[in-house]
Amino acid sequence: MMTTANKTTLSHLDWLEAEAIHILREVAGQCSNPVLLFSGGKDSLCILRLAEKAFRPGRFPFPLMHIDTGHNYKEVIEFRDQRAAELGERLIVRSVEDSMKRGTVVLKSEDESRNKHQSVTLLEAIEEFGFDCCIGGARRDEEKARAKERIMSFRDEFGQWDPKNQRPELWNLYNARSHKGENIRAFPISNWTEMDVWQYIERENLGLPSIYFAHQRDVVMRAGSIVPVNVPLASGEVINQPKAGEEIINMEVRFRTVGDITCTAPVISDADTISKIVLETATTTITERGATRLDDQTSDASMEQRKKEGYF
Amino acid sequence: MTIQHNDSLLRFMTCGSVDDGKSTLIGRLLFDTKSILADTLTQMDRTSKKRGLEVVDLSLLTDGLQAEREQGITIDVAYRYFSTGTRKYIIADAPGHEQYTRNMVTAASTANLAIILIDARKGVLTQTRRHSFLAHLVGIPHIVVAINKMDLVDFDQSTFEKIKADYLSFAEQIGLQRAGRDIQVVPLSALTGDMLVDRGDAMDWYKGPTMLELLESAPAAHSEQNEPFRFPVQFVCRPHASDDKDLHDFRGFMGRVESGKIAVGDAVTVLPNGYTSKVKAIQLGDEQLESAITEQSVTLLLEDEIDTSRGDMIVKSDQAPEPVKQISGMVCWLSETPLSTARTYIIRHTTRESKAKVGAIEYKVDVNTLEQLEAQGLAMNDIAKINFKLAQPLMVDSYSKNRATGAFIVIDESTNNTVGAGMII
Numbered sequence: 001m002m003t004t005a006n007k008t009t010l011s012h013l014d015w016l017e018a019e020a021i022h023i024l025r026e027v028a029g030q031c032s033n034p035v036l037l038f039s040g041g042k043d044s045l046c047i048l049r050l051a052e053k054a055f056r057p058g059r060f061p062f063p064l065m066h067i068d069t070g071h072n073y074k075e076v077i078e079f080r081d082q083r084a085a086e087l088g089e090r091l092i093v094r095s096v097e098d099s100m101k102r103g104t105v106v107l108k109s110e111d112e113s114r115n116k117h118q119s120v121t122l123l124e125a126i127e128e129f130g131f132d133c134c135i136g137g138a139r140r141d142e143e144k145a146r147a148k149e150r151i152m153s154f155r156d157e158f159g160q161w162d163p164k165n166q167r168p169e170l171w172n173l174y175n176a177r178s179h180k181g182e183n184i185r186a187f188p189i190s191n192w193t194e195m196d197v198w199q200y201i202e203r204e205n206l207g208l209p210s211i212y213f214a215h216q217r218d219v220v221m222r223a224g225s226i227v228p229v230n231v232p233l234a235s236g237e238v239i240n241q242p243k244a245g246e247e248i249i250n251m252e253v254r255f256r257t258v259g260d261i262t263c264t265a266p267v268i269s270d271a272d273t274i275s276k277i278v279l280e281t282a283t284t285t286i287t288e289r290g291a292t293r294l295d296d297q298t299s300d301a302s303m304e305q306r307k308k309e310g311y312f
Numbered sequence: 313m314t315i316q317h318n319d320s321l322l323r324f325m326t327c328g329s330v331d332d333g334k335s336t337l338i339g340r341l342l343f344d345t346k347s348i349l350a351d352t353l354t355q356m357d358r359t360s361k362k363r364g365l366e367v368v369d370l371s372l373l374t375d376g377l378q379a380e381r382e383q384g385i386t387i388d389v390a391y392r393y394f395s396t397g398t399r400k401y402i403i404a405d406a407p408g409h410e411q412y413t414r415n416m417v418t419a420a421s422t423a424n425l426a427i428i429l430i431d432a433r434k435g436v437l438t439q440t441r442r443h444s445f446l447a448h449l450v451g452i453p454h455i456v457v458a459i460n461k462m463d464l465v466d467f468d469q470s471t472f473e474k475i476k477a478d479y480l481s482f483a484e485q486i487g488l489q490r491a492g493r494d495i496q497v498v499p500l501s502a503l504t505g506d507m508l509v510d511r512g513d514a515m516d517w518y519k520g521p522t523m524l525e526l527l528e529s530a531p532a533a534h535s536e537q538n539e540p541f542r543f544p545v546q547f548v549c550r551p552h553a554s555d556d557k558d559l560h561d562f563r564g565f566m567g568r569v570e571s572g573k574i575a576v577g578d579a580v581t582v583l584p585n586g587y588t589s590k591v592k593a594i595q596l597g598d599e600q601l602e603s604a605i606t607e608q609s610v611t612l613l614l615e616d617e618i619d620t621s622r623g624d625m626i627v628k629s630d631q632a633p634e635p636v637k638q639i640s641g642m643v644c645w646l647s648e649t650p651l652s653t654a655r656t657y658i659i660r661h662t663t664r665e666s667k668a669k670v671g672a673i674e675y676k677v678d679v680n681t682l683e684q685l686e687a688q689g690l691a692m693n694d695i696a697k698i699n700f701k702l703a704q705p706l707m708v709d710s711y712s713k714n715r716a717t718g719a720f721i722v723i724d725e726s727t728n729n730t731v732g733a734g735m736i737i
Contacts, residue, residue, distance in 0.1 A: 007601075007603075007604075007605055007608070008605065009320060009532070009605075010320070010321075010605070010607060010608065011320065012320060012321040012399075012400040014608070015320075015321045015607060016321070017609075018568060018607055018608050018609040019607075019609075021568070021609035022546070022567075022568045022609050025546040025547045025566055025567070025568075025609070026546060026663075028546075028547050029546050029547050029622045029663060052597060053596060053597035053609075054566070054609070055547075055549065055566075056597060056598070057549070057551050057554070057556070057559055057562060057564075058549040058550070058551040058554075058564075059551065059554075061547075140391045140393070141393050147390040147391055147392065148388045148389065148390045148391075163388065166388075167729055167730040168414060168415075168418045168646045168730050168733070169418065169730070170417070170418050170421040170422075170719070170721060170730070170733045171421045171422065171715070171716070171719045171721075172422075172568075172716075173660055173661075173662075173719065173720070173721045175660070175721065175723060175728070175729075175730045177723065177728040178728060179728065190391075191391070191393070191402055193393050193395070193400075195395065196400070
């Protein structure tokens with residue numbers, strides 16, 4: 001172990017870290033069967049580091065779980081498995097494809113994005129394991145429906161978020177109580193911005209899936225967004241074929257956020273190290289979701305709508 | 313270009329209604345510190361045009377949920393973020409209307425500074441008094457009175473001076489100065505931006521700091537007072553089943569330093585049982601610390617094997633509070649279901665819970681006149697002085713001395729809702 005000199009004040013990252021550790025420990029102290037949602041993305045990787053700081057040398061008082069749409073970048077899935085193995089923590093994977101087989105998820109068409117259907121699979125997994133709290137990496141700066149989200153957010157038996165029926169949250173006295181069947185979503189990095197996340201990754205020297213760094217990729221331009229095409233999945237299947245008439249361009253890009261392939265777009269960038277990404281984040285003119293989420297551009301209230309239906 | 317890592321963080325709240333230009337003030341603060349990105353601005357521009365406006369309406373930035381947009385009002389606390397390069401800010405944006413007292417109290421609970429907006433055309437109003445009283449009640453140490461819409465009174469100095477004098481005499485009445493609150497008064501126009509981030513040239517007569525300068529220089533939470541050490545135990549780490557034999561006797565008490573500081577070797581007492589020991593080690597992840605300060609989340613190891621669990625509190629032996637089974641506090645009722653004196657509630661204080669019965673409602677405060685009224689019950693947004701009898705002892709400090717260990721919430725066991733917010737007297 002290393003010994004650190006005495007602190008007299010906390011930097012903003014120290015403060016955010018201390019707050020997040022406190023929230024994770026409150027979940028562990030108040031809930032009987034929590035789970036940490038872990039996708040392999042940058043926000044959930046920060047939460048894993050925070051959980052190490054919160055609970056080591058003990059084991060995490062919760063398993064990790066990923067709701068896999070089956071349409072995730074294989075680099076991210078490989079990283080997810082590797083990270084869980086390094087930590088020696090239990091990883092549960094539940095897939096939207098299984099919900100499709102069960103008939104609980106029905107796609108309108110074969111190429112409809114499975115992203116919003118994650119909610120169904122998540123609720124099924126919550127019921128299967130009897131989880132009373134899901135820890136997630138959502139941040140209030142991401143989207144305006146998130147700006148009013150509680151740190152401990154209450155969901156009813158149908159997983160629904162009712163913005164008018166949330167518990168007031170005062171001081172750091174969190175109320176994570178729930179009755180059987182109800183559920184709390186806990187967001188330890190609510191108060192972090194995209195910049196804070198990157199600065200923390202840099203400070204803690206966290207590893208990330210390679211697609212967060214600048215790389216060459218085949219894309220097409222579709223309705224003003226950069227859309228990756230011919231993406232190979234871990235299964236060997238290739239998805240996102242270009243549409244007729246679309247011109248494939250090989251471009252240097254990176255992902256600011258990773259999620260379902262069908263709804264996550266990369267940005268043009270040559271930032272191939274974390275410090276370059278931090279600099280780029282400091283000078284960007286486009287919000288994280290605005291630049292990269294193909295699913296939030298449909299209407300002013302699309303995130304709010306999805307959250308009401310049980311989405312994270 | 314270098315990115316600063318050592319900047320501190322300030323949490324503040326804004327009090328005012330839509331009419332005072334609160335949303336415009338926040339929008340302007342974010343816009344002038346370049347915290348609004350291009351795509352958000354484009355969207356605001358589009359919406360402004362749709363509503364027939366010629367310039368971008370900065371208040372749209374704080375527009376929240378669908379229901380709020382439809383009704384054109386704010387109904388809940390929203391949190392916003394910006395950074396200046398030297399400091400990160402978290403704004404708690406609370407609606408200012410009387411029926412939202414509970415939201416103001418919620419926003420105030422985590423704030424170290426409050427901006428109280430006054431419309432320069434209207435001066436000190438009932439709502440100004442309400443906002444100041446609540447900021448005072450919840451113990452916010454720094455108050456910035458922003459006299460806004462100076463552009464609509466021709467940036468007139470005497471108007472500003474008069475409102476400032478009015479406010480300070482009112483503040484005297486409710487005891488803000490006596491309680492040691494730091495009060496600053498600044499003239500500004502959120503619409504034009506004068507004295508917010510830039511000084512502008514319309515109010516050369518004002519020599520004081522701009523709004524942003526006040527925010528940049530206000531001390532961050534907890535850096536001001538010398539509070540006693542309080543460490544509520546959140547979780548106990550006992551990895552006795554670990555493969556690592558060295559860990560079989562490991563017993564780590566995990567929590568956050570709510571106030572004060574602690575160093576290796578300090579004599580401590582674990583309450584409510586009163587066991588004493590010394591701090592053997594302080595850990596944060598794989599770092600060994602020699603000491604820990606307020607708001608740090610750490611793991612404490614003690615010299616002696618002491619049976620300790622969540623809800624206990626570790627304190628310095630020479631600063632130990634007396635565990636109590638009766639408390640008296642100012643309570644803001646948060647629930648649509650009124651308080652029932654016949655029922656048993658749960659009080660959560662730090663990491664500890666106790667069943668509680670209402671002993672007596674001493675009086676209720678009219679938040680507009682600050683009069684003390686007799687009360688039989690409490691409805692949502694009411695504030696009252698209440699005595700509780702507790703089933704379990706709590707280790708409390710008075711709220712005016714220690715915000716962390718003087719605060720509690722009231723929980724309704726049947727719904728699990730948080731129904732009250734209390735501050736111990």
